Amino acid sequence: xxxxxxxxxxxxxxxxxxxxxxxxxxxxxxxxxxxxxxxxxxxxxxxxxxxxxxxxxxxxxxxxxxxxxxxxxxxxxxxxxxxxxxxxxxxxxxxxxxxxxxxxxxxxxxxxxxxxxxxxxxxxxxxxxxxxxxxxxxxxxxxxxxxxxxxxxxxxxxxxxxxxxxxxxxxxxxxxxxxxxxxxxxxxxxxxxxxxxxxxxxxxxxxxxxxxxxxxxxxxxxxxxxxxxxxxxxxxxxxxxxxxxxxxxxxxxxxxxxxxxxxxxxxxxxxxxxxxxxxxxxxxxxxxxxxxxxxxxxxxxxxxxxxxxxxxxxxxxxxxxxxxxxxxxxxxxxxxxxxxxxxxxxxxxxxxxxxxxxxxxxxxxxxxxxxxxxxxxxxxxxxxxxxxxxxxxxxxxxxxxxxxxxxxxxxxxxxxxxxxxxxxxxxxxxxxxxxxxxxxxxxxxxxxxxxxxxxxxxx
Amino acid sequence: xxxxxxxxxxxxxxxxxxxxxxxxxxxxxxxxxxxxxxxxxxxxxxxxxxxxxxxxxxxxxxxxxxxxxxxxxxxxxxxxxxxxxxxxxxxxxxxxxxxxxxxxxxxxxxxxxxxxxxxxxxxxxxxxxxxxxxxxxxxxxxxxxxxxxxxxxxxxxxxxxxxxxxxxxxxxxxxxxxxxxxxxxxxxxxxxxxxxxxxxxxxxxxxxxxxxxxxxxxxxxxxxxxxxxxxxxxxxxxxxxxxxxxxxxxxxxxxxxxxxxxxxxxxxxxxxxxxxxxxxxxxxxxxxxxxxxxxxxxx
Numbered sequence: 001x002x003x004x005x006x007x008x009x010x011x012x013x014x015x016x017x018x019x020x021x022x023x024x025x026x027x028x029x030x031x032x033x034x035x036x037x038x039x040x041x042x043x044x045x046x047x048x049x050x051x052x053x054x055x056x057x058x059x060x061x062x063x064x065x066x067x068x069x070x071x072x073x074x075x076x077x078x079x080x081x082x083x084x085x086x087x088x089x090x091x092x093x094x095x096x097x098x099x100x101x102x103x104x105x106x107x108x109x110x111x112x113x114x115x116x117x118x119x120x121x122x123x124x125x126x127x128x129x130x131x132x133x134x135x136x137x138x139x140x141x142x143x144x145x146x147x148x149x150x151x152x153x154x155x156x157x158x159x160x161x162x163x164x165x166x167x168x169x170x171x172x173x174x175x176x177x178x179x180x181x182x183x184x185x186x187x188x189x190x191x192x193x194x195x196x197x198x199x200x201x202x203x204x205x206x207x208x209x210x211x212x213x214x215x216x217x218x219x220x221x222x223x224x225x226x227x228x229x230x231x232x233x234x235x236x237x238x239x240x241x242x243x244x245x246x247x248x249x250x251x252x253x254x255x256x257x258x259x260x261x262x263x264x265x266x267x268x269x270x271x272x273x274x275x276x277x278x279x280x281x282x283x284x285x286x287x288x289x290x291x292x293x294x295x296x297x298x299x300x301x302x303x304x305x306x307x308x309x310x311x312x313x314x315x316x317x318x319x320x321x322x323x324x325x326x327x328x329x330x331x332x333x334x335x336x337x338x339x340x341x342x343x344x345x346x347x348x349x350x351x352x353x354x355x356x357x358x359x360x361x362x363x364x365x366x367x368x369x370x371x372x373x374x375x376x377x378x379x380x381x382x383x384x385x386x387x388x389x390x391x392x393x394x395x396x397x398x399x400x401x402x403x404x405x406x407x408x409x410x411x412x413x414x415x416x417x418x419x420x421x422x423x424x425x426x427x428x429x430x431x432x433x434x435x436x437x438x439x440x441x442x443x444x445x446x447x448x449x450x451x452x453x454x455x456x457x458x459x
Numbered sequence: 460x461x462x463x464x465x466x467x468x469x470x471x472x473x474x475x476x477x478x479x480x481x482x483x484x485x486x487x488x489x490x491x492x493x494x495x496x497x498x499x500x501x502x503x504x505x506x507x508x509x510x511x512x513x514x515x516x517x518x519x520x521x522x523x524x525x526x527x528x529x530x531x532x533x534x535x536x537x538x539x540x541x542x543x544x545x546x547x548x549x550x551x552x553x554x555x556x557x558x559x560x561x562x563x564x565x566x567x568x569x570x571x572x573x574x575x576x577x578x579x580x581x582x583x584x585x586x587x588x589x590x591x592x593x594x595x596x597x598x599x600x601x602x603x604x605x606x607x608x609x610x611x612x613x614x615x616x617x618x619x620x621x622x623x624x625x626x627x628x629x630x631x632x633x634x635x636x637x638x639x640x641x642x643x644x645x646x647x648x649x650x651x652x653x654x655x656x657x658x659x660x661x662x663x664x665x666x667x668x669x670x671x672x673x674x675x676x677x678x679x680x681x682x683x684x685x686x687x688x689x690x691x692x693x694x695x696x697x698x699x700x701x702x703x704x705x706x707x708x709x710x711x712x713x714x715x716x717x718x719x720x721x722x723x724x725x726x727x728x729x730x731x732x733x734x735x736x737x738x739x740x741x742x743x744x745x746x747x748x749x750x751x752x753x754x755x756x757x758x
Contacts, residue, residue: 006563014551068549074513077548077600080541080613082533082564207515 003084007091012099014068018061019099025054030107037115037380058100059141063154065092066145072208073149085203096138105130108382115380116358117366125382129411135192143195143218146202147211161219172226178294179233181384181406186236187222188408194218234295234341234444240407241441248284250291250344252447255279258316259457263323274326276454279316280447288347290437293340299446302335317447326454333451340445343403345388345437352431355393361434363387365412369432377432384412389436398432403439464489464611464641465510469519472505472665479505480517481665487643487658494652494673495645496743497662498751503645504543506662507615510643511541524611537565540604540640542597543615550589554582554599558606565607572636576602579632594625601629605636612637614644618651626651653743661747663754673743680746681717685710685726686735697725701753713741713749 012019029050036044069078069088108126113119141158148154195218202211261276282291296317317338353359355375358368365381369391377391377399384404391399404410465487472480480502487493495503508514510523512531521528526535549557554577562568577584580598588596597617604612612633618626626648633642634655646652652659653673660670669676683700692705696712703712710730714722717738726736741749 003563006560010560014549073547074508075543075545075547077546079513080511080536080539081561082537084533 004087004090004094007083007087008094008098011065011068011091011095015061015064015095018057018064019095021057022054022061022100023103025050025057026103026107029054030111033107033111034114037111055137058137059158060151061100062096062138062141063145063148063151065095066142067148067151067154070149071146071202071206079206089200089203092142096134100138101130101134104133112382115366117360117380117382122382125409128409129382132188132408132411135188139192139195139199143199143202143215146199147208147215164219165223168223168226178402178405179230179237181404181410182233182237182240183225185407185410186233187225191218191222230295230297234442236407237341237405237442238444241443242438243440245344245441245443249441250285250342250443250445251283252340252445253281253283254447254449255281259452261326261454261457263326273320274323276319276321276326277316278319278447278449285344289440290345291342292345293342295341297339298336299339300335300337302333330455331453333453334449335451336449338447338449340447342443342445343388343405343439344441344443346440347437349436349438351434351436353434355430355432361389361436363436363438364389364434367391367434381412383409387436387438389434392433392435393431399434405439405442462489463487464524465493465643466522467506467510467519468521470506470509470521471518472502472509472514472516479665480509482519483662483665483667485660485667485670487641489641491658492642492644492656493658493660494656495643495660495662496647496649496652496747497645499647501662502665503662504615507543507613507643507645511539511613533564537567537607538610540601540607540609540612541615542600542604542613542617544597544617544619546600548588548596548600551587553585553587554591555584557588557599558584558603561603562606567607569606569608572608573602573606576605576632576636579635580628594621594629597621598625598629598632601632605632609637609640612640612642614642614646616646617644618646618648630655649742649744649747656743659743661750663751668750668754676743676746677740679715679717680741680749681714681722682739682741682745683712683714683722683726684737684739685712685730685733687730688732688734693729696729700725702749713746714738 029047032046032050036047069083070076105126108129109119109123112122112126141154144157144161145154148157198211198214198218201214202208255278258279259277261274263274285291298319319336349362351359351361353361353367353369355369355371358366361367361379364385364387365379367377367379369375369377375393375398379385379399379401384406385401386403386405386409388403389399389401390397463486465485467483467485470480470483470485471478483502483506485495485506495506497503505514509517509521510528512528515529523531524535524538549560552560558573558577562570562573576582580595580602582595582599582602586595588599591599601617614633617629621629630651644652644656656673658670658672659676661668671679687705687708687710689708692703692710696703699714699716700712701715703710705711722738723736726733
């Protein structure tokens with residue numbers, strides 16, 4: 001351990017300028033965040049550039065630290081010396097912990113405390129945030145640095161990965177926005193252990209050639225995730241359900257009494273398209289629970305009919321197709337199988353908060369409302385709330401926020417005002433009511449439309 | 460305990476299609492000062508880097524201090540001093556900081572010896588390494604590698620680019636403070652090497668051409684001049700004669716297995732009309748040049 005501290009002291013002396021830049025930027029960031037939290041909206045615009053510069057400084061600090069004892073090559077002064085790789089790695093981790101992660105955590109604790117969130121109750125979340133920061137910002141840079149000869153090659157590698165990622169992003173066809181968190185957290189779950197293994201392997205064996213191949217393979221794998229089929233990510237989402245539920249819960253049944261269709265939709269945008277509305281019923285839910293479909297897809301259409309059906313979730317199922325398809329199948333019985341991905345929510349929890357006041361809303365965060373002019377509501381938390389919640393003032397919904405569906409809890413930097421809606425109101429009620437629903441399970445359900453004859457349905 | 464500190468057997472190494480080491484057998488006896496000599500690209504640095512476990516992907520067996528080179532770890536490195544030309548140093552450190560940094564890593568670090576080395580090399584403790592001359596940097600590296608009395612010192616082209624005065628100081632420091640150590644040194648500087656090496660190995664195109672004690676080597680090689688009637692060279696000559704050249708009434712060659720009586724007999728047999736034979740001892744440089752030219756001609 002003494003040797004670890006000995007290396008730590010050396011590393012601090014060598015990289016103090018990077019550390020000073022990080023700590024200085026953290027102080028600026030903390031100061032700006034405090035202004036934002038004090039509802040000084042004018043400073044929100046400054047936060048993104050500050051965070052960008054801070055991230056770059058963080059990355060450079062991490063890279064410079066690893067490269068104080070560069071691993072690739074044969075001419076570094078430390079290679080034929082009795083330096084144990086475990087000590088070296090531990091020293092780097094300690095320096096980063098002391099000079100980057102700890103200051104960031106202190107800033108967060110300060111802000112949380114100042115904002116009125118319970119500090120002790122938030123320690124776990126703040127620590128989780130710090131860990132995520134290490135895994136998302138530090139680990140990738142450290143892994144790339146471990147296969148880089150110097151800071152220049154590291155920066156070039158980072159730029160190359162960034163350029164490829166941006167270029168590929170243009171072609172992403174898969175994850176809908178709601179699946180973004182699932183994809184990102186899955187990438188983190190898969191990439192972080194592999195990244196750590198590569199880092200440890202590089203330090204212990206210095207097999208740079210193989211290490212570079214492994215890093216390239218990992219990058220390719222992570223970048224490919226965006227191109228995986230949506231069904232995979234829904235399966236991951238279902239697998240990460242908070243609790244298992246039986247197949248009989250939240251089954252879907254077609255409400256055949258209310259089906260309607262239009263062979264030609266009005267409006268030039270939809271010329272040549274027809275639509276079929278098929279309302280459905282949800283059955284098998286405990287009292288107070290609810291089910292929401294997040295997405296639909298057409299699994300099968302009978303008789304080899306052209307499958308240009310598209311589907312939209314509007315409370316009922318709205319199927320779009322070419323008018324010609326609908327007219328051609330006017331008298332034929334149509335069988336259509338639809339698959340729904342949805343969320344089962346538990347009972348509603350209600351919490352009220354006075355207008356022009358603020359309160360800690362369980363599972364949401366610190367919320368406040370200001371109705372002196374236009375109603376403004378914002379809620380702040382350390383992690384993105386994994387609950388669906390809405391705010392009501394009288395009968396008007398003034399806030400609506402879907403739960404974060406990431407596999408892992410994702411940070412919600414205290415700077416981010418993730419909720420909030422402006423509304424003018426003259427309701428008599430003096431309270432804002434928050435309705436909070438916890439997601440119980442993510443499930444896949446099917447809805448079968450059997451033997452539908454369009455000719456028999458009212459247009 | 461083996462009497463050899465370093466042993467390589469059938470050591471082979473390729474960089475792509477280029478064969479750098481081709482079945483190299485090397486034995487460095489304990490307590491020796493072993494000079495590994497050879498032309499540029501002969502494989503000296505590659506050999507040393509394999510010995511120090513800086514390079515992988517080789518074939519054959521390599522043992523250093525009784526340990527497979529693939530398994531060298533901090534315990535063994537604490538017993539090895541390694542200084543190489545072009546070694547990257549922490550330039551931001553002062554000489555004092557550099558020595559202070561390494562001190563706790565070596566249980567055998569000898570503070571008194573460190574002071575002696577600093578004095579001998581006249582190293583300024585408060586000067587940053589980046590502000591030192593090439594020679595001073597090498598001396599700082601050597602001081603940091605001698606202060607813990609390593610059992611094995613490996614030096615890769617340590618004299619390259621040093622002026623004669625600095626070379627002398629370097630060698631003086633090395634010999635004065637490495638009396639208990641085995642030294643393996645690769646160098647082009649044959650004149651310097653000859654003055655203190657006890658053993659020499661000649662590496663050419665990845666193969667060991669010879670490896671023996673310096674005294675035996677000096678005894679084995681002779682430059683021979685034969686005065687003859689006619690300078691025409693016979694087709695059959697002993698294999699131990701190399702670089703045979705004839706000019707006017709003189710034939711010159713290098714005898715690689717000198718033995719006064721046997722060589723006299725062979726000369727008399729090859730040149731029956733020889734009118735005189737003169738022999739001269741050869742220095743390491745002359746031996747190296749002769750053998751290098753023979754190797755290149757054969758190639």
